[in-house]
Amino acid sequence: MNPNSTVETQKTPSWQYVSVASYQPPSAPVTYSARERYTSFRRLFQRSKPEQDGPLISTDKLLSLPLCQLDRLAPAPVWQRCAEALDSELKDWLQQEDPTPPVIVMVGPPHSGNIETLEAWAEIHAWRTLKGPTPEQILAGDTSWFAAQIGDGSPWVLPALENLYLRHVEGLKLLRHFLDLACAGQIGQGIIGCDSWAWAFISHLWHGRTPTTLTLQAFDEPRLAAHFQPQISECNSSPLLFRLSDTGHYVLPAPEIGEKPNEYSKFLQILAAHSRGILGVAQAIWRTSMQAEPDEKLSEEDENTNNNIPHHTVWIIPWNQLKLPVVPAKIGHGEAFILHALLLHNGLPYDLLKLLLPTSQGMENIYWLEEEGLVTQNDTVWKVTAQGYPAARQFLQSNGYLVDQF
Amino acid sequence: MNNLTENSFLLQALADVNFLQLGLIVFGAWLLIALSSRSLSWLANRVSGRFRFFVLSSIPVLRLLIIVIALVLTITSLIEPTMENLMVLLGLFGLGLGVAFKDFASSLLAGVVTLYEAPYRPGDWIEINGAYGEVKAINMRCVEIVTPDDTVVVIPHLKLWDQLIFNANDGSQNLQCVADFYLHPHHDATQVKRLLYDVALTSAFLQIRKPISVIVSEKPWATHYRLKAYPIEPRQQFHFVTDLTIRGKAALNRVGVEYAAIPTLTNG
Known part of the structure; x- marks a missing residue:
């Protein structure tokens, strides 16, 4: 994070839909990549569960935030905003009388909120949301599911294409049939949401003409900063400072408190790269990383003062001390x-x-x-x-x- | 008088030999080979993919390097390394090997060639003279393979000169597996071909980036389907074929395709 990020944040919109080919996963700092490789190499030689390094700041002074505080500081994303961004991307396509292509596929990685966004979008536009078939219908290749779903031929949204198939010899027929019809425009104008892993698999099992695919652009460092920052200012009148618990470097843009300029850490850049730009993943780790001193209530009545500027501090666990799940070397x-x-x-x-x-x-x-x-x-x-x-x-x-x- | 002088020189030379130093060189070389082989094999089992093959293939190369260094150290500690002395030593060594250990020498030489030509490397699945298995170790004289029945087969390298060597994956992760199905000729071949393709596509073992193919041929007594696909790991080949066969049979049963049966011959 650097002070220029604030300027950069203003330039790039938080929610932006792009073609799948234009997706740019955030890059990690070189030091982080080297450390990751070293850690995975070291893990090869560990017989038991890897031990985590102890935090530099005494951990007994810091406590995890209670759930209500976490929900206040890092609430679930407002998917309507993402739906609005999608709206602007689809503006031309929506205005066409005979839309070409008839369907657009929204591909999103796990925890990216793809389903929630499409459901919110369908609600805003009053489009029908198609419900997936039951596993029994999938395995039976029961095409009667279409008849119940297609209805009057009005525009539709299928938020989760992955719910239409099973990786089973009898679990592919329904999906192929649906994609054949949908991409040929036989069931009208529609938007299909699909998980990125399922889409990777589907590209091997369905060989029709590839439809237009869009995805939400990756949440890089400026986007993450922009996403986390406004949520904080909304819930507190005095500024909240987010600082690393070991060096004290700032993680999010903060007002200058002393005479010295603020020093910023690379925490958000690493977080963006590690989470591969997926908001849900970044948010989950962000929530884990937040801690506060026991007497720090983070409420409006109880404020710290430093140079006459009241503020609260949320201490962020340094990246190398975060306890994130790892895949043990002995996994089969x-x-x-x-x-x-x-x-x-x-x-x-x-x-x-x-x-x-x-x-x-x-x-x-x-x-x-x-x-x-x-x-x-x-x-x-x-x-x-x-x-x-x-x-x-x-x-x-x-x-x-x-x-x-x- | 001259003979007496030469003998006394030899005795003098033997007396000058530092046997402790020789012992240390031999022990050191043995220790290094043992340590490097064990540690690299252990490491190879912890990593996956191309790194596993790289680590495994470095074992014989490293061993050869250690042996060569140990030999050089031994020779230089035994005799003065002049050109004449080396030529005499090599001549004697070659003569001895040529007469007494012809096959042994041939295997040693072939062992060096295998390191250069790499017809098989540790981790490869090979078949020589009907023995099929995974190459576990490439020694100086022989290659050790472990069959699917967990039997170690030791094959001298000299087979390289005149035998066919079948290498199923040739240093890569890609090893094609084939599941055979023999079906009664009365069925819809297109449907069965598509079904078997899906059987492979939906296998958890499948290396999906490699092609799947179904080859159909008509036999006098059955229609023969060969379902060809690649597992993610060569080691999974038997589990993969088992999985294809079990699920393939179940899928064929569900669509009512009958299997071929050899007609029973009755007298008269």
């Missing part, structure tokens, strides 16, 4: 299959996951992955966690599995 193919299946389907219930894995594989590994913080169960659906996603992706990529292009 059984665990890799689970991670891959979950990512290709953007989450699966236990029974379906079992159905899609090789017949010889047991399911006990999923609990081990859960202990490592790589997967989690939400209701009945198992998903790769936002914090564990970068490690899981890196692991699958280095082992030759199909990964998304983001």
Whole structure:
């Protein structure tokens, strides 16, 4: 982070839709890349669970923020704003009487809020939202699902194309049929949302004419700063300072308090690169990194003063002391299959996951992955966690599995 | 008188030999080879992909390097390394090997050639003389492979001169697997071909960036389908073929395709 970022932030919009080919994942500082490689090399020689380095600042002085504070400082993104950005990108296409192409595909990596955005967009424009078929309908290749969904031929939004297939020999027919019809314009004007992993797989199983694909531009350092900053100013009258707990360097732009100019850390740049520009991943790590001193209430009544400027300080755990999930070196193919299946389907219930894995594989590994913080169960659906996603992706990529292009 | 003088020179030379130093060189070389082999093998099991092949293939090269250095150190500590002495030593060594250990010498020489030509490397899946398995070690005289039944087969390098060597992955991750299906001729071949393609496409073991192909040929007693695809890791080949076969059979059963059966011959 540097002071120029504020200027840069004003130039680039936070939410911006671009073609998939124009997606630019944020780059990491060289020192971070070197450290990451060294860490992964060192992990090869660790027999047991890797030990984390102790924080430089005494940890007993800092406490994690309670959930309500976290929700106030880093609330869930307002997807309507993202939908508005999508609106401006689709303006010309929406005005066409006979839209060409008939469908547009919105591809988004996991935890990028693709589904939420499309649902918000459909609500704003009063377009029909298509519900996915049941697993039984997918496996039966039941095309009657279309009849119930197509209805009067009015414009539609399908937020999650990944819900139309299963990586099973009988789980592909419905998806192929749907894409054939949709891309030929036979079910009218529509927007299809698709998870990036599922899209990578679909490109191998469906060989029709590739539709226009758009994606949300990656959240790089300036975008992340812009995204985190306004949310803070909204919830506090006095400025909130975000500083690293070891060096005291600022993480987000802050007013000059003393005579010396503020020194900024590279935390946000590393965060953007590590999260691959995915907002949900960055946000989850950002929430984990925030700590405060026990007497720091972060409320309007209780304020610190320094040079007569009242402020609160949120201490950010330095990057090398953050406890993020890692994929242990001893992980086998059984665990890799689970991670891959979950990512290709953007989450699966236990029974379906079992159905899609090789017949010889047991399911006990999923609990081990859960202990490592790589997967989690939400209701009945198992998903790769936002914090564990970068490690899981890196692991699958280095082992030759199909990964998304983001 | 001259013979007496030469003998006394030899005795003098032997007396000058530092056996402790020789022992240390031999022990040091052995220790280095053992350590490097074990540590690199261990490392190869912890990394994956092309790094695994790189680490594995460096083991025999490193061993050869250590042996050559140890030999040079030994010779220079035994005799004065003049051109005449070296020529005599090499001549004696060659003669001895040529007469007594012809095959042994041939294997040694072939071992050096394997390091240069690399017809197989550690981690490759090879077949020589009907023995199929993964190359575990390339020694100076022989190659050790481990068969799918966990049996170690030691094959001298001299087979390189006159035997066919089949290398399934040739130093890469890409090893094609084939699952065979023999079906009753009365069926829709296009449907079955498409179905088998999807069987491979939906396998968790599949290396999806490599092509999938289904080859169909008609036999007098069945239609033969060969489903060809690549697993993510060569080591998964048998699990992959098993997975293709199990799921392929289940899918074919569901669409009612019958398997070929050899007709029973009855007397009369």
